[in-house]
Amino acid sequence: MPEPAPQFPHRRYNPLRQQWVLVSPHRTERPWQGEVSATTGFPGVRYDPACYLCPGNERAGGVKTPVYENVYVFDNDYAALLPDSPAPQAEGRSPLLRAERERGICRVLCFHPDHSLTLARMQAADIRRVVDAWAAEYADLGRMQDINHVQFFDNRGIMMGTSNPHPHGQIWATEHVPDEVALESASLLGYHRQHGGCLLCDYLKIEQEAGLHHGGRIVCENQGFLTVVPWWAVWPFETMVLAKAHLRSFTDFSSDQRSELADILKQTTTRYDNLFATAFSYTTGFHQSPTDGHDHHQWHFHAHFYPPLLRSATVRKFMVGFEMLALPQRDITAEWAAERLRAVPAEHFAADPGHG
Secondary structure: OOOOOOOOOEEEEEOOOOEEEEEOHHHOOOOOOOOOOOOOOOOOOOOOOOOOOOOOOEOHHHOEOOOOOOOEEEEOOOOOOEOOOOOOOOOOOOOOOOOOOOEEEEEEEEOOOOOOOOHHHOOHHHHHHHHHHHHHHHHHHHOOOOOOEEEEEEEEOHHHOOOOOOOEEEEEEEOOOOHHHHHHHHHHHHHHHHHOOOHHHHHHHHHHHHHHHOOOOEEEEOOOEEEEOOOOOOOOOOEEEEEOOOOOOHHHOOHHHHHHHHHHHHHHHHHHHHHHOOOOOEEEEEEOOOOOOOOOOOOOOEEEEEOOEOOOOOOEOOOOOHHHHOOOEEOOOHHHHHHHHHHOOOOOOOOOOOOO
């Protein structure tokens, strides 16, 4: 039987990022349960005439958003990447002053025409349409010659800097494989060469075994996916969604697995909202095989949820001081965080018949 989590200061290793996190559970012998926000944080209207993502409204430069009925994808009007960026001029001859061209494409994916919704409050069938759109965009962008990585992400809530509460996410397709993905790719490949298996397949088995003997770190699961507070979590209620099968990317998904991903996303985001009875803030995104033409057999599809909330709907965790100058630190254990998320109801606290 696995040993219980230590209740004294210790370090935990993240094999995906090859870094450590300091865990100091003794600082909060019993973490404060926290207050409940007086507001849910959800937009109060299903259509906002001032929202440029609502159907039929005007966007930047006079472009009109069509009257869409489910998902809608368009090229970002304020793209951080351009498909025809020139190579920058060299800044002297020093190896310390390097710059490279970065071409790419940025798109916006509207999840639903209803301005008041989030993933947690959408119907599973509607989330499945979003999953289908992600898969189509990965295939479409990934086959382009100068696109070597496709990153989907969603910044949810004012705390995460979102500029519009309308349910949507972003797609950035880049010429180079970004650093976070390149680091994970190297870690996955190194583990495969050393141990002959998949790092995340083996880690998934560890978490499933731990869940048989005690609460463990698994928050929720279905036939194809599970959500876990990883052993090495940095943010208080950080989670990772893992495919149970060794899927490298959306292109490996069956129809059932697409529906199962939609279900686990709804389960996970619902538990987040229920934790503090609010529209929970987070940054989330998928990590999957780059589209650079290489095999990448070591890749295992997963999603990261990085939420800032710590004790309530308004009290957040800040990465400052020791974290910025030395290494990440957390006061609550991953096991305690998973216990809190498992304990909340599976039905959304603000659910209504219209939103499911």
